[in-house]
Amino acid sequence: MAISRSENMRRIRGKDTKPEIIVRNILRSLGYPGYRLHRRDLPGTPDIAYIGRHKAIIINGCFWHGHDCKKGARKPKSNQDYWLSKISRNKERDGTNQTALSNLGWKTLVVWECELKEQEQLSTRLREFLA
Template identity: 50%
Template sequence: MKVDPVRSRTMRAVKSKNTSPELVVRKLIHAMGYRFRLHRKDLPGSPDLVFPGRKLALFVNGCFWHGHGCLRGARIPKSNTEYWIKKIERNRVRDKETLIALQKLGWRVHVIWECEIKDRDRLKENIQALMD
């Protein structure tokens, strides 16, 4: 397989934590007065935000990377299609395994999708509902 240096550089720049959507969610939740822990490595999947007192784990997922059903998530790259289909499917399987493992430990789990961040008022309402 031929390695494209531009694509390699682009992929290296993709972050798994402290992403832009995650920072938006963290800022919003903090402004709402809630405090949380970040990326708890002792929990399955290292949730992006953890509320220990509420036994709540939040993941902020990118629609493309985790195969969300929205337009961005349903998009399949035109090049190296087979690789991307397999990669996204592996991510989805891992996400499901993480969810089950956390639930077995007694945690409530919620995923905030990248596309949901656009409607801040609705996002705020959903977060408030999780906290009540």
């Protein structure tokens, strides 16, 4: 039996996603515990925040946030007007939130879903960002 579009969308979580958990595991293995999750008092509710360092890590799905990789450049097959508009709004909101964080003195790092395939490179990026 095929899953309806609305049922599929209901299954997509916003917190504790697989990419988020992978990044958190890498951070702990690098010796950077002590982060806070989904701080609602910060613009855009960053996925991971190091309060004392004023550094935030945002983990984005390539398709949902319009990344320029193969998965992000894929066009939706149905209801294109709606989805392309939604992705465009997501990108605009992401930029606004990162600017707001910067204005508050925060540095941000965006981790894309496609980067999880190369965990050594991602580990290096995370280490350099937090150093």
